[in-house]
Amino acid sequence: MPELAVDIRGLWAFYNGTPVLEEINLEIETGKLVGILGPNGAGKSTLLKVILGLIAPGRGQVRVFGEVPRKLRHRGEVVGYLPQRPLSNPHFPVSVLDVVLMGRYGRVGLLRQPSRRDREIAIRNLERVGIPHLAARPIGEVSGGEQQRVFIARALCVEPRLLVLDEPTVSLDACAQDDVYDMVHRLKEELNLTVLMVSHDIGGVARHVDDIVCINRRIHVHQAPPIGRLGLESAFGCSVEYLFHGQIPHRVVKIHDD
Ligand code: ADP
Numbered sequence: 091m092p093e094l095a096v097d098i099r100g101l102w103a104f105y106n107g108t109p110v111l112e113e114i115n116l117e118i119e120t121g122k123l124v125g126i127l128g129p130n131g132a133g134k135s136t137l138l139k140v141i142l143g144l145i146a147p148g149r150g151q152v153r154v155f156g157e158v159p160r161k162l163r164h165r166g167e168v169v170g171y172l173p174q175r176p177l178s179n180p181h182f183p184v185s186v187l188d189v190v191l192m193g194r195y196g197r198v199g200l201l202r203q204p205s206r207r208d209r210e211i212a213i214r215n216l217e218r219v220g221i222p223h224l225a226a227r228p229i230g231e232v233s234g235g236e237q238q239r240v241f242i243a244r245a246l247c248v249e250p251r252l253l254v255l256d257e258p259t260v261s262l263d264a265c266a267q268d269d270v271y272d273m274v275h276r277l278k279e280e281l282n283l284t285v286l287m288v289s290h291d292i293g294g295v296a297r298h299v300d301d302i303v304c305i306n307r308r309i310h311v312h313q314a315p316p317i318g319r320l321g322l323e324s325a326f327g328c329s330v331e332y333l334f335h336g337q338i339p340h341r342v343v344k345i346h347d348d
Contacts, residue, residue, distance in 0.1 A: 093119075093120045093155070093156075094117055094118065094119060094120070094153070094155075094156075095118050095119065095120045095121075095122070095154065095155060095251070095252055095284035096116060096117070096118040096141055096152075096153070096154055096252070096284075096286070097116075097117055097118075097151075097152075097153040097154075097156075098114050098115060098116040098117075098140075098141075098150065098151070098152050098153075099115055099150055099151045099152075100113060100114075100115065100149060100150035100151065101113070101114040101115075101116075101140065101147050101149070101150035101151070101152060102114075102147065102148045102149040102150055103133070103136050103137075103140055103145060103147060103148050104148040105136075109148070109307070110133045110136050110307060111133045111136055111137060111140070111307060111308075112307050112308050113150075113308060114137065114150070114305075114308070114309055115309070116303065116309060116312065118284060118286065118301070119284075120155075120251075120284050121278075121282065121283075121284055122284055122285075122300045122301055123274065123275060123278050123284075123285045123287070123298070123299045123300050123301075124284075124285065124286050124287065124299060124300065124301045124302075124303060125287050125288075125289055125295035125296075125298070125299035125301070125302050125303070126138075126286060126287065126288045126289070126303045126305060127288075127289065127290075127292055127295060127302060127303070127304050127305070128304060128305040128306050129306060132305050132306040132307065133305060133306070133307055134256075134288045134305060135174060135256055135288065137305065138171075138254050138256055138286065138288060140152055140159065141154060141159055141169075141252075141254065141286070142159060142163060142169055142171055142254060143158070143159030143160040143161070143162060143163035144163070146160070154168065154169065154252065155168060155251060155252070167248050167249060167250070168248075168250055168251050168252060169248070169250050169251075169252045169253075169254060170193070170245030170246055170247075170248050170250035170252070170253045170254065171245055171253075171254045171256075172238075172241050172242055172244075172245050172253075172254070172255045172256060172258055173256055174256040174257050174260070176237075176241040176244075177229065177230075177237065177241075181230045182229060182230065183228060183230075184228070184229055185225065185226050185227065185228060185229065186216070186221070186224045186225050186226070186227050186228075186229055186232060186240050187209075187212055187213070187216070187225040187226065188229075189229050189240050189241070189244055190212040190215060190216055190240060190243045190244045190247060191204050191208060191209070191212045191247070192244055192247075193212070193215075193243070193244035193245060193246070193247025193248055194208040194211065194212065194247050194248075211247055211249075212243070212247055213225065215243040215244075215246040215247055216240075216243050218243065218246065218277060218280070219239040219240075219242050219243045219246075219273060219277075220239065220273065221236055221239050221240070221243075224236060224240075233266075234261055234262055234266070235262050235266035235269065235270065238258055238259075238262065238270055239270075239273070242255070242258070242270075242273070242274070242277075246277070246281070250283065251282075251283065251284065252283065252284045252285075252286070253274075253277070253278075253283050253284070253285045253286070254285075254286045255274065255285065255286070255287040255288070256288045257288055257289060257290065258270055258274070258287060258289070259271070259289060259291055259294060260289075260290070267291060267294050268294070271294055271297070271298040272298075274287065274298075275298060287299070295315075296315040296316055297315075299315065300314060301313065301314055301315075302314070302315055
């Protein structure tokens, strides 16, 4: 039996007393690339934040590599995280390399200057994501796809075992989305990572992941792709229409009742 990267039992999460996750049971084996799908407000980001130790479970038990997530967060070396909106100010006057180096702060501390080794690790991770030539460019001046690569390189700087990506392909065109998926898959293999990836892009996820988790407050489906209509409908809570690409749902469109 492979070691579990994530082991969640009977998890409930609440905001102001209102449940947003109910009775979540989820086991993710090490080495898997898992896509988490669900409509807006389904609790996907909340689930990631619980796994990252940023939100405490209201009820239930969560373990990441056998540890309580909050403890891992304080150690800062197990989980790499790409948040949904990593760049609050697109004109922030820092270079691509500076942004990647921020991934080392958990290790070096905010007040210490990054060492030569920190720089080497940052540059190696820029190489891994295919953009070492952009190191000196201001972060606001590189494209959306390149920015996602920068933030993935930053997440890799903690030298993680688990990489958590919240909407890594949002607002990218189809080619750039495929490039990001291919890169994530390659990084997973090269670095022996387990990867959790939230996405709205049902077709892209179905083509690239080992397992799909459909969530809408509860887990509706957890299986290997391809995923059928019923699983998606039960999670998305509406009738859905597919444009198929072989066996794979390529796009899901809500069918309006009116
Ligand atoms: P998703 O990532 O699937 O879009 P979220 O986990 O962000 O969903 O949100 C789940 C629900 O919790 C939504 O109804 C959202 O409005 C609510 N929510 C998220 N964050 C907070 C918060 N900090 N305070 C109160 N409600 C929140």
